[in-house]
Amino acid sequence: MRILLDECIDQRLRHCFGGHDCQTAAYANFAGLKNGRLLEAAEQAGFEVLITVDQEIPSQQNLSRRGISIVILCAPSNRLHDLEMLLPAALSALDALAPGDVVRIEHPAI
Numbered sequence: 619m620r621i622l623l624d625e626c627i628d629q630r631l632r633h634c635f636g637g638h639d640c641q642t643a644a645y646a647n648f649a650g651l652k653n654g655r656l657l658e659a660a661e662q663a664g665f666e667v668l669i670t671v672d673q674e675i676p677s678q679q680n681l682s683r684r685g686i687s688i689v690i691l692c693a694p695s696n697r698l699h700d701l702e703m704l705l706p707a708a709l710s711a712l713d714a715l716a717p718g719d720v721v722r723i724e725h726p727a728i
Contacts, residue, residue, distance in 0.1 A: 619712060622646060622660045624670035627691070628698040631669075634705050638712070641665075653678055661685045667715060669708070671696045676720045687715040693725040700725065 621640040623632055625648075632640040643649055648659050653675055660668055661684065669689045675681075681688065689708055693700035704723045711721045 619667060620663075620665045621667045621669060621712075622648070622663075622665040624656070624668060624672060625649060626671050626696055627669060628696065628701065630698055631701055631705075634702065635709070657684060657686055666717075667712065671701075673722070681718050681720055683718065685717045687717060687719040687721070689715075690720065690722045691725075692722055 619638045621635055621638050623629065623640065623642045625643045629642045632642055643651070643656065646663060648656055651659055657668065657679065665686060667687045667689060669691065671691050671693065673690055673692060675688060689711055691701055691704050691708065693704055704725060707723045711723065715721065
């Protein structure tokens with residue numbers, strides 16, 4: 619699966635998605651793109667999933683016609699330690715995603 623990590627996510631998290639082609643927005647040359655433009659560029663580049671901490675994307679974008687899914691990591695911060703705690707649930711969610719799906723992975727402390 620091709621996974622794109624949003625700019626707001628620590629780039630070291632890409633190493634936690636073994637078995638998947640996981641790239642950062644900066645590596646994919648999408649630095650500075652926001653919401654709709656980022657989703658369009660990611661879809662055109664063949665990414666299947668965007669992983670982000672931006673909880674506002676679903677309310678700002680019509681995702682029903684999108685060919686990309688979104689996984690939103692809801693943690694106390696976007697620090698690597700906080701996000702790593704959500705990885706088991708995020709990896710599990712990848713198996714059930716369909717295009718246009720939005721899945722929120724909640725941190726137990728929230």
